[in-house]
Amino acid sequence: MDKTDREILEILQNNSRLNPGQIAAMLGMDQADIEHRINEMEEMRVIVKYHTLVNWEKAGEEVVSALIEVKVAPQRGAGFDNLAERIYRFPEVKAVYLMSGAYDISVLIEGKTMKEVAFFVSTKLATIENVQSTATHFVLKKYKQEGVIFEDKEDDRRLVISP
């Protein structure tokens, strides 16, 4: 990983639809070289996935998200990893982080209804062995995600021609 790799990552993270030709032009490099670097980073899973940030609310879809604080008893030899895996394997779980501070594992869940989320927590999550307690916080509104402000369409307010 060198400076060029980091620049490629930064460009792609901001806009993954740019093609290797455009990135090569932007960095003043050879297209084949950029393609090779991107392939390598994909293989190393430095580039994990190309995805689209969707505002589901605007799309008219009902999505309920909740952030769940989970306290667990770590296991000898494995620490938190085994337990985290049992949680993150569930497809409704969108993110799992090991945390410092008042609780251990932070779980982001998405479901269609509040009931569905609550049901998942009470039947699947809270019942996992070594889970000591859970605290569920429902998301009321998403303002910003992945560095992008949802309702922030800043129009180009510049004059079309200026000296």
Next chain:
Amino acid sequence: MIKWNEKLSPEVKNIPWSGIRRFFDLVSEMKGVVSLGVGEPDFVTPWHVREACIYSLEKGYTMYTSNWGTLELREEIARNLFNTYQVSYDPREEVLVTVGVSEGMDLALRTVLAKGDEVLIPEPCYVSYSPCTALAGGVPVPIATEAANDFRVTAAQIEAQITPRTKALILSYPNNPTGAIMPREELMEIAKLVKKHDLVVISDEIYDKLTYEGEHTCFASLPAMKNRTILLNGFSKAYAMTGWRLGYACGHPEVISHMTKIHQYTMLCAPVTAQMAALEALQNGTEEMLKMVMEYDRRRRLVLKGFKEIGLPCFEPKGAFYAFPSIKHTGLSSEVFAERLLTEAKVAVVPGNVFGMNGEGHIRCSYAASVENLTEAIERIGKFLKTLAPGQQEACG
């Protein structure tokens, strides 16, 4: 009925409108235009700067400041110039905060020029230098820089135009509209000449931070040049703060104090709100500024490659955010080319002739635009070129 035509000053009447104005009127009426005609960043002022400004309003900073600008800001400007260029200005008497470089340029010319004094102006250049020189009673003497010489002005070209009436030389590098920069060695040659002929240099360095290859040389940092130079700079381009209208002038206390005298009577002081924001930009804005510069650099490469691929010859601009490709091979004048490009391909650029001598035959394309828009514009220009000369405009990348 008052006959205004008889009341107006002949000096003002004789000043032509900027050629950009007519074009602006034309563009404003059209829809679906991709514009490469904008002479300002496409970034909004970084939030921390806007937030600091809001806070200053909350705290009630709504009064006049010293004519010179707040001492805190002048100190920060001086510190910044010293750290960047090792030029040391006394913030108490060698720094004046102005309403943009535009005011700084006007003040400098009015302070220095006596009636009939000649001002050497390398062109193509920003549109205000000649009119402001004329308004100050001076005589603009254009020096045509050459595309073949990457639009750099040479000491020989300058010397050829020096007369007993020559008072000042305006330098504006990195340059709007060409994107040209000046290497240090060549500025040293000019500095020798300036000393030999006892000239004043007014150096507009508003694009200094937007230098992509090598380092910008501040003219005042050259040996013996500090006291001969009126250094003009500001916040518009580097910090994406065009609408704030804030700049500064630095120079010998004697010239700065006389400039401040005019400023005191005509402007009183630069807006305090903008001064507060500028202070924040200088103190905490370097990181975001460098990010923006890196982004411009990427777009610059993208545009150059794109132009090459569609067969639009362009010298490599190494500063500012403009490319200045030649359209001479089309046989059209800049104005006709730009107008047809606008109406037929819906891309707005600025015809090069509005920037003075040797601008004819070129168009100014600002790459302060999103990658999507740049790509779209290049594609449209490419198609347009093909319609001009069917069969001859194959890609020559």
